[in-house]
Amino acid sequence: MRRDPRLEIITEAIERLIPGATPAFLAVTVTETLPGTGEQTHTWTGRPEGLATRVFTALYGRPRTEDQRSPLARAEDAKRARDIVGEAGALMAAGSALESAPWYPCRPGDLVHVHYEATPAVPAFGETYIVGDAGDGLMSLQQLAHTxxxxxxxxxxxxxxxxxxxxxxxxxxxxxxxxxxxxxIVRDGRPVHVGGAR
Structure with a gap:
């Protein structure tokens, strides 16, 4: 599973505080010396990745640990492994997550943006769609732009x-x-679902 690149950058910045140090042998100590007490101190000691996780959590929320594959990709992996329960479970869990989202169902006027990661053949890009009223209780999805x-x-x-x-x-x-x-997904000018962040 891929780690968040922001967490990796923070961890590397802490590890580089001592140029040329071996990350496996590093520890971080934060010390508070209380004024007027002379020797009385409080300390925190931990590994660079522990401090990086604390900084990351303060800035962005807890690091993502969930599977970053689409529900269809998870179902296909389970199918290849001949795991029918895993295949059905991946699809059912995704359906439940969609239908239980606080913004569900979509409404006309909702903007939906999808981000695609870079591949060797295509750079990273995005597409933006708008939800419209198609009549008879149905909705349309029309592409507005792409990058x-x-x-x-x-x-x-x-x-x-x-x-x-x-x-x-x-x-x-x-x-x-x-x-x-x-x-x-943006509704009335406010993001109601931000998949790339917690």
Missing amino acids: LPGTVEDAAGMTGCYAADAADCPVYGLWFEAGPHRLT
Whole structure:
């Protein structure tokens, strides 16, 4: 499982306080000497990664430990392992997480942004969609913009694939295929789901 790069940067910054030190042999000590008491002190001693985790938690919340794969990828991995219970469980858990989200169901006017990680062939990019009213209780999902560099021809077939003319839940495909950790949903100008952060 991949660690958060922000946590890695904080840990490395602490480890580099002593140039050329071997991280495995480092310890961090924070000392408080009380004024007017002379020798009375309080100390905290720990490993650099322990201090980094405390700093990270203060800045961003607890480090993410959950699986950063989409529900569909988890289900496919379970299927390859011939684990039918794991496959069904991954899909059912994702469905429950979607339907129990406080912002669910989507509403017309919701903005949905999906972030794609860089691959060897394609740089990191994002797409933004808007939820619309398709009538008869259904909703649409129309692409507004994308940040994939290059020409329109380059982006053809790589963007807009989650657009839907009419659906019960227009974010269903994005939630299961891209994964909730890659989605940001904005309602009335306020983020109601920020998948890339706690």
